[in-house]
Amino acid sequence: MQTAEEPEVSFDTDPGRYRHWKLAVDGATATLSLNVAEDGGLVPGYELKMNSYDLGVDIELYDAVQRLRFEHPEVRAVVLTSMKDRMFCAGANIRMLAQSSHAWKVNFCKFTNETRNGIEDAAACSGQAYIAALNGTAAGGGYELALACDQILLVDDGSSAVALPEVPLLGVLPGTGGLTRLVDKRGVRRDRADVFATTAEGIKGAKAVAWRLVDEIAPARDFAAAAGRLAQAASARSARPAGAAGIALTPLHRQTDGDVTRYDHLRVEIDRRAGTATIVIEGPAAAPDSLAALHADGASSWALATVRELDDAILRLRTNEPDVGTWLLTTKGDPAAVAATGALLLAHAGDWLVNEIIQYWKRTLRRLDTTSRSLIALITPGSCFAGLLLEVALAADRQYMLDGIFSDDEEPAPPAVLRLDEFNTGLLPMSSGRSRLQIRFVGSEPDARAAAAAAGQDLTAADAERLGLVTETPDDLDWADEVRLVVEERASFSPDALTGMEANFRFAGPETPETKIFGRLTAWQNWIFQRPNAAGPQGALCRYGTGQRADYDRKRV
Amino acid sequence: MQTAEEPEVSFDTDPGRYRHWKLAVDGATATLSLNVAEDGGLVPGYELKMNSYDLGVDIELYDAVQRLRFEHPEVRAVVLTSMKDRMFCAGANIRMLAQSSHAWKVNFCKFTNETRNGIEDAAACSGQAYIAALNGTAAGGGYELALACDQILLVDDGSSAVALPEVPLLGVLPGTGGLTRLVDKRGVRRDRADVFATTAEGIKGAKAVAWRLVDEIAPARDFAAAAGRLAQAASARSARPAGAAGIALTPLHRQTDGDVTRYDHLRVEIDRRAGTATIVIEGPAAAPDSLAALHADGASSWALATVRELDDAILRLRTNEPDVGTWLLTTKGDPAAVAATGALLLAHAGDWLVNEIIQYWKRTLRRLDTTSRSLIALITPGSCFAGLLLEVALAADRQYMLDGIFSDDEEPAPPAVLRLDEFNTGLLPMSSGRSRLQIRFVGSEPDARAAAAAAGQDLTAADAERLGLVTETPDDLDWADEVRLVVEERASFSPDALTGMEANFRFAGPETPETKIFGRLTAWQNWIFQRPNAAGPQGALCRYGTGQRADYDRKRV
DSSP: OOOSOOOOOOOOOOGGGOSSEEEEEETTEEEEEEOOOTTOOSSTTOOOGGGEEOHHHHHHHHHHHHHHHHHOTTOOEEEEEESSTEEEEOEEOHHHHHHSOHHHHHHHHHHHHHHHHHHHHHHHHHSOEEEEEESEEEETHHHHHHHTSSEEEEEOSSSOEEEOOIIIIISSOOTTTHHHIIIIISOOOHHHHHHHTTOTTOEEHHHHHHTTSOSEEEOHHHHHHHHHHHHHHHHHHOOOOSSOOOOOOOOOOOEEETTEEEOSSEEEEEETTTTEEEEEEEOOSSOOSSHHHHHHHGGGSHHHHHHHHHHHHHHHHHHHOTTOOEEEEEEESOHHHHHHHHHHHHHTTTSHHHHHHHHHHHHHHHHHHTOSSEEEEEEOTTOOEEHHHHHHHHHSSEEEEOBSOOTTSSSOOOOOOEEOOTTTTTSSOOTTSSOHHHHHTTTOHHHHHHHHHTTTSOBOHHHHHHTTOOSBOOBHHHHHHHHHHHHHHHHHSOHHHHHHHHHHHHTOSOOOHHHHIIIIIHHHHHHHHHSHHHHSTTSHHHHTTSSOOOOOOOOOO | OOOSOOOOOOOOOOGGGOSSEEEEEETTEEEEEEOOOTTOOSSTTOOOGGGEEOHHHHHHHHHHHHHHHHHOTTOOEEEEEESSTEEEEOEEOHHHHHHSOHHHHHHHHHHHHHHHHHHHHHHHHHSOEEEEEESEEEETHHHHHHHTSSEEEEEOSSSOEEEOOIIIIISSOOTTTHHHIIIIISOOOHHHHHHHTTOTTOEEHHHHHHTTSOSEEEOHHHHHHHHHHHHHHHHHHOOOOSSOOOOOOOOOOOEEETTEEEOSSEEEEEETTTTEEEEEEEOOSSOOSSHHHHHHHGGGSHHHHHHHHHHHHHHHHHHHOTTOOEEEEEEESOHHHHHHHHHHHHHTTTSHHHHHHHHHHHHHHHHHHTOSSEEEEEEOTTOOEEHHHHHHHHHSSEEEEOBSOOTTSSSOOOOOOEEOOTIIIIISOOTTSSOHHHHHTTTOHHHHHHHHHTTTSOBOHHHHHHTTOOSBOOBHHHHHHHHHHHHHHHHHSOHHHHHHHHHHHHTOSOOOHHHHIIIIIHHHHHHHHHSHHHHSTTSHHHHTTSSOOOOOOOOOO
């Protein structure tokens, strides 16, 4: 069923170019309205009927969610609704799923999951609450989008329902967090969750409230007022600042030349023979002079520009370069300038823009955590793995740190140092709510404490090894061989086994709904997406809409 | 690669019949020695070289673990070792995996996982600690078996190592908890876990200790003494009773007649057309008179006999009847007698045998939780869903309770009642450590408290519905249709989607290493087991041992 040509995907967009969403801001309330263009699919071969979506629709949603946080400090509540009559959203487009390759489906689900987590993050960390105003039926991924909102209002018109028809109709799972959010977030009783998720037509009206599937219902004539009331109440609870000016997320500067892509502060070099992408992040020249300077710099300030570039690079590599299995993460610059930038952010952590920048780093690092690529940090002379940027290394599966200098270099850079600060000890928690340091030392409190106690010091390779912050510390003589060996080894292993292994190690420690969504629900969905009962020619995805029922192998596995 | 004929499997065995293990008890220490018979495979087509195992080997291990708890109250430490030279255990047999169907592999992994959890449970809940005395290399599942033990001793002979070669050699995951136990149980640093799990030859000697992969090493000449010392120390910490007499686990009485299997207290009826197995558990005629009477009855006492039968029925249905996708769980008998039996157990919960019986119910109910079948409890007149047996209903995905009587019956039984007691409020925790009631109401503390407060009362269908203990309460007129509909509906859905959905709802709430093993690691392994990179003709499992390398699709998914 891999019939579609899957195109190179760009994540560049802005509200003026949206084809599927309309973003309107009115004081403290924004309204984000879904009106999917049927002929606007990202890939040929399907029509986006009934507000169903594909990756392209979700890229616009992601853009809107990001812009609301940076460009609209005044917005305290976002009403998510639809411009179609009696249909909020029918979920992911089935024909799109049926024609997509396994890799495309999995990557699509991962991105949509991340965007929905971002919606929850806006409420939790930015005082920007989402209200799902379901003016019609919300089915499948449409209802899962609502589940990611703070509150759900459903029109009570005798027909509009919420539904998860994936299991009964499609032979797959609700793949964007629905199963987890039903029970773990909304507290739907598990037997009722079972009934609901096997009832294709869904549940409506008072029963939807009684079962906790929605928070409120309102007849059509009162619907807009009810949505407004919920938005106002959410606004009243919000700590968003008054009178702040937003920061425009101007277009990224990105130039691609063959296998090299350059941004202002970041470079990606693909080596197709080795199966690697080297991501070089350049540190700032200096910290901003003041909070005011940071605001004035806006999207061009290093801390914001760099995380936007890193986010874009991750998304593009993940979507467009599935054969590039190992990412080599490195940095270049002055660790003191990174630390000083971090210190400025930290000193003004209560400022809304600083908070947004920090939260964006948090989300982007979490995107790294869920990336199905081997991540290897290379810590070499001239690098600047301090604070924020050290966290990139700690997100990696392994850390290699050169002990000493590259003595063959004409002007050898000084030996690399690591520097820990608050960004490593709690400011950028993983999905589990714990810092990457805590998870690194999950079974060993004393080691975690010893590492945290070294904050603020310049740590040499020997220090870093002693503190357990790096995997290996080869010297100049061994460096090239050691890196070559790990890259070759990684390329020789089963990509699937690596993905499974890395996912298990990265999500050590406690669990949250977010870790469950990535660690567990995703794995089950991946499994089901592979099964002939879903993806085979007689499977439910391909048979959907043909009038023929799926032909299931009845073995329970 | 589904070449083998997968036979009907029996779980009946005893130490006199073991082909692969030797069980020796010497005072407070038992020694369980692995000596796999190469020609003793359960299925034709492979040889069990180097102490590698298949389901048959693990069935004996499970039997030994159970017997040690019931038959040997004097045993406080179990030394797990091997009778082969320089080889503790090479893990699951690769040729067996390569020739097995997907369903067989998944079921095999699940059973081995449950057995390893049982080993941890023996230490945690019975003061019977396992010491892995690795007299040679422990690779793959062999090392995962050691990881399930309390402590790991490795011989320091310059060659014996611990290893997880699955990723580098086989393109699959260590599927019996290894990845989770490395980081979450033993606190191996995640980058080191990555290095270790990609190093086919493993790690030995002092480095294995430094990396927390083993607890101690000892040269060959001191090895037996070191193992003895660890066993003695574990014994000293144990609260197992002194001078108690064990209970012989006599053979189960099981008679199969076509699609009906009868035990002393349990009946299983398969309806192949409907795809259902009805499991009827009969309650006790009366509670034992006293603790002494319970001991005297031994394996024939209702509480122990019934849980053994239920365990056997679950295992046989899971392994031998994969096409039977829905289990209907019901009971027959006097709820007061079940409650009285529970009260006697509760009154003597400190007694070692009572404790063993309770823990066995706990483990068996957890086996239900991880069973990939739809579980529907049918609560009808004449049933006895109280305490222990109510927990069977709460393990189900849905509960249907008849409101009233079957008026067409000649002598209608009185309406069903439910009765909650301590067995439902904490004595039989799920893998998450929470009771099934807590997980049922995971998002709703008040509902959980209201249900718990109803303990001790006879709850009618109306009560049960009000308290949220049942899904539906049809009356006599609707009962048959309602049950038929749910059975037909279940049979019409994708078995894979149901498995994924049920696993997500059953494991709501907090997570533990045990829930991670079943909820997450298993799902990843299932996915990988389906992938051509592992199971395809060019995949690693089929190519293993042929001298040809696997041919991987390099796409990262």
